[in-house]
Amino acid sequence: MIRLEKPSVGFFKPLVFILCLMPLGLLLAGLYNDDLGPNPVESMIRTLGDWGIYFLLIGLSITPARQIFSLPWIIRYRRMIGLFAFFYVSLHFLSYIWFEQFFNVDEIINDIIKRPFITIGFICFIMLVPLVVTSTNRMQKRLKKNWGRLHKLVYLVSILAILHYFMMIKADYFMPVILLVILSFLLFYRVLTHYRKRR
Amino acid sequence: MSIIIKSSSAHEVKPSEITSESEYLNRREFIKHAGLAVGAAWAGGLSLPAAAKAADYGADFPGLIKTAYGKGESLTSFKDATTYNNFYEFGTGKKDPAVNAQNFKTDPWSITVAGEAAKTGTFHLEDILKQVQLEERIYRFRCVEAWSMVVPWVGFSLASLLKRFEPNSRAKYVEFETLYDPEQMPGQRRRVLDWPYRDGLRMDEAMHPLSFMATGLYGHHMPNQNGAPIRLVVPWKYGFKNIKSIVKITFTEHQPVCTWNVTAPNEYGFYSNVNPSVDHPRWSQKTERPLGANFWEPKTDTLLFNGYAKEVAHLYQGMDLRKYF
Numbered sequence: 001m002i003r004l005e006k007p008s009v010g011f012f013k014p015l016v017f018i019l020c021l022m023p024l025g026l027l028l029a030g031l032y033n034d035d036l037g038p039n040p041v042e043s044m045i046r047t048l049g050d051w052g053i054y055f056l057l058i059g060l061s062i063t064p065a066r067q068i069f070s071l072p073w074i075i076r077y078r079r080m081i082g083l084f085a086f087f088y089v090s091l092h093f094l095s096y097i098w099f100e101q102f103f104n105v106d107e108i109i110n111d112i113i114k115r116p117f118i119t120i121g122f123i124c125f126i127m128l129v130p131l132v133v134t135s136t137n138r139m140q141k142r143l144k145k146n147w148g149r150l151h152k153l154v155y156l157v158s159i160l161a162i163l164h165y166f167m168m169i170k171a172d173y174f175m176p177v178i179l180l181v182i183l184s185f186l187l188f189y190r191v192l193t194h195y196r197k198r199r
Numbered sequence: 200m201s202i203i204i205k206s207s208s209a210h211e212v213k214p215s216e217i218t219s220e221s222e223y224l225n226r227r228e229f230i231k232h233a234g235l236a237v238g239a240a241w242a243g244g245l246s247l248p249a250a251a252k253a254a255d256y257g258a259d260f261p262g263l264i265k266t267a268y269g270k271g272e273s274l275t276s277f278k279d280a281t282t283y284n285n286f287y288e289f290g291t292g293k294k295d296p297a298v299n300a301q302n303f304k305t306d307p308w309s310i311t312v313a314g315e316a317a318k319t320g321t322f323h324l325e326d327i328l329k330q331v332q333l334e335e336r337i338y339r340f341r342c343v344e345a346w347s348m349v350v351p352w353v354g355f356s357l358a359s360l361l362k363r364f365e366p367n368s369r370a371k372y373v374e375f376e377t378l379y380d381p382e383q384m385p386g387q388r389r390r391v392l393d394w395p396y397r398d399g400l401r402m403d404e405a406m407h408p409l410s411f412m413a414t415g416l417y418g419h420h421m422p423n424q425n426g427a428p429i430r431l432v433v434p435w436k437y438g439f440k441n442i443k444s445i446v447k448i449t450f451t452e453h454q455p456v457c458t459w460n461v462t463a464p465n466e467y468g469f470y471s472n473v474n475p476s477v478d479h480p481r482w483s484q485k486t487e488r489p490l491g492a493n494f495w496e497p498k499t500d501t502l503l504f505n506g507y508a509k510e511v512a513h514l515y516q517g518m519d520l521r522k523y524f
Binding site: 099 | 275392462491
């Protein structure tokens with residue numbers, strides 16, 4: 001088992017990479033086939049935003065999963081998952097700028113200032129940037145202890161991302177509630193392990 | 200080959216020109232060709248222009264009077280108008296109503312009339328419809344969520360219906376109520392909204408000649424997901440004012456309760472007139488996206504009172520439309 005680890009990660013990484021691109025692939029196929037419904041722009045922005053949050057939550061599941069199920073090697077996928085979260089959040093933001101506002105800078109700034117749910121979404125995007133910049137091995141080494149501290153920002157980003165989702169809903173909170181339950185579990189796990197270590 | 204069929208047919212018969220019988224027959228012919236074009240275009244990875252898709256026209260109302268309302272507007276496709284719906288009684292997703300309303304029973308149907316009127320009671324829809332003259336009107340429809348469509352509705356003027364109940368002088372408003380039946384309406388099993396759905400109009404708004412009761416669209420009986428068997432269409436107001444599957448009409452002295460207004464009073468006012476200069480708190484209402492519009496095109500400008508300002512602006516003279524949004 002241990003001997004298989006290294007080659008299997010090398011083999012599976014490209015596969016996981018392609019898997020992570022699937023949501024985008026399906027979206028582009030839907031766009032190409034005129035299959036995104038009568039309001040394709042809305043469908044695209046929502047889907048990209050959904051996947052941004054899903055990848056944040058998948059990224060946050062890796063530490064609990066490797067400890068609970070004794071799968072130490074899955075840590076090697078964490079950076080990639082995190083970068084994909086940023087990838088989908090960026091596309092979500094880009095498609096808003098492009099297809100929703102058509103690069104109307106005044107309207108975009110107006111939205112970011114005036115509409116709290118957009119403000120929060122924008123803050124999430126901005127907060128992810130330093131995490132992406134410091135995602136390399138070199139940065140990790142250079143920042144030492146501070147790297148871990150900095151990357152705890154992802155907890156805040158995830159909370160705000162789901163808040164962003166809550167705030168754009170008109171009446172049916174089912175989906176964000178589900179996501180919040182999952183996030184609560186993932187964060188609660190960390191609080192738990194934190195206090196266990198202390199004892 | 201496919202492109203030739205598509206473009207030539209689309210030019211010969213514009214669905215926006217709904218006038219003569221011959222044109223109507225032409226359209227029937229066009230549908231057959233459109234079927235071919237759809238298949239071919241799909242295979243070729245092309246997206247069809249909205250005009251070609253709009254051809255799915257029914258013949259459920261023989262001898263239907265075509266009116267001049269909305270002449271020259273280019274119609275949303277039947278498919279888009281009947282698969283992208285806000286009808287929370289059948290689910291909150293846009294596609295949900297078309298799926299979940301399939302077995303909704305709308306016959307027999309009756310409407311209870313109550314409140315400040317001489318003739319109150321419960322009336323069979325059948326009997327109501329015997330006394331009205333159905334006609335087709337093409338109206339723009341603007342959802343508060345900033346999407347829009349153009350629909351050929353079948354129905355009759357709301358005023359002609361309301362007058363029959365002889366509202367008295369205390370009738371300042373009229374309130375409508377949607378059916379409450381969680382057995383049939385799965386969306387009502389969760390308290391997403393304060394069921395039953397209610398909405399209302401000021402009496403002069405209700406009596407305005409543009410206010411319409413619809414029992415069909417695109418020559419079809421009203422599809423369940425669009426509010427069968429009978430719904431309101433008030434084209435200068437946001438879509439949610441156009442209450443669906445109506446079972447009760449009450450004439451009242453005081454402003455009626457409106458479901459969305461109760462849900463979020465700062466976002467959905469009683470009037471909810473389409474107004475590009477009064478934003479929804481969470482998004483701008485300056486522009487809108489027509490259903491079926493080209494993905495790569497920017498949104499189109501929203502018009503005051505959804506373009507019906509000439510007809511209805513006088514109803515709100517002297518009113519601060521920011522305050523009475």
